[in-house]
Amino acid sequence: MSGLKDIAVTVIGASADQPGSDPSGNASAILHEIADLLERLASDGSQGMIDLRAMPLTSGDRAQLEEVLAAGAVRVAIDAAGPTEVVETVYPGVWWTRHHNESGETVAEFIEVTVCPEILKSHIEDVREGGAQLRRVLVPDASDANESDD
């Protein structure tokens, strides 16, 4: 019997000559779609979104996307039901959003073509509740008054 170290184990996608690492052409298609969406955003303000989990991407495809859509000036970390990172790429208006759960698993990944991704905006209901909370904080403290009465 040979030892474990004698068993040749190859990790898929680890080397460039693995089939799964070749660009499939999907990255190019996505990049062309982004270019179209950017033109629309610039001309009439319409927003666009591409779900990166909706199509099969090889490691080569991902490498191509990450090379072209390199990080730009804005990087935002959100902590809501697990971390989310939103990065504006070197192309203004093209945002790469990665949602993770608290285990670190990626649950959704989008390319958003917009002036500001929806997840960054404060929700009006949260604003309303936050404002009311701040008012309560600013009101002369009822508990202090109670304590002075004692």
Added chain:
Amino acid sequence: MPDSMKPRDAGDAHEATLGERLAARGVSRRAFLKFASALASMMALPPSMGLVMAQAMAQAKRPSVLWFPFQECTGCTESITRSHTPTIEGMIFDMISLDYHETLMAAAGHQSEAAREQAMKDNAGKYLLLVDGSVATGLDGAYSTIGGQTNLSWLTEAAKGAAAIIAVGTCASFGGIPKANPNPTGARAVSDVIKDKPIVNIPGCPPIPVVLTGVLAHFLTFGSLPELDALGRPKAFFGDTIHDRCYRRPFYDQGLFAKTFDDEGARNGWCLYELGCKGPVTYNACATVKWNAGTSFPIQSGHGCLGCSEPDFWDKGSFYKALPVGQWGSAATLGGAAAVGVAVGAAAAYAARRRQDKIAKGD
């Protein structure tokens, strides 16, 4: 008793919207938007639907849900409940008022049956009926009873007041293992018994939890059930075969197959088609959603797909024999399914069909 198990009182807490309930639990609307976006992604809805779903669900009231266990192993319940919050699928228990579930409810015996009858009465015409397990129909259903009543009578009675029925798991969807030859109990699918209600089948042994979440989210968002395929399965999750979305697919396209479970091909992670993988004819989302918090799925662990979410999978021959032509469909349909997923050229698809024909013929 968990809040979701409490008998429903008219008015009061049940009037709160889902958004209000989540906010009270400290789930921000930003987190909820994230949840909805991830769910829309999993359901293959347009990405912009995440915002629409978040807005609609936040305003929705939780529907009453009755969950009936028939000829089942509780694996379906295990699958759903092993999803820990705050995972996406874990949100399911925030989205519904689970008014009856034998395994989860604190009540037992006559109390639990009273809760079931009360919920059916209070929510007549509006509740969702979830069923896991097949329905024993032999000897008028006497093979499987609860509290002295047959599953068959429970189902037919509860179906009358249900807005819709969701068959959870392969047994409820297609009869599953209880229906396997020689099917001594006369096991049938829910859809074999009930013909006059909308039924969603969520097969899988067990089913993928997030599919149930997705169906419920669709119901809450749009007030309707999602689009179904010919077998009553939500197309969003069952639109592609395992093979279409398998990460080993490039090996298949290049004709690189494992011939045994310990050969070089197996070690290299090549395609398991020749080892009996049923991925090409199995419609489910395992290859994309995966299992155990997204860790893996059977093919990633080195074993072919058993086809557990397909009708009669148990009686379709060996799990370890390459797909035969005829039993699971022709090689032409296999090739057709193969051509749908990854963008491969027509020549590659043709080559794949020829390869499948050769393998099926034992060449």
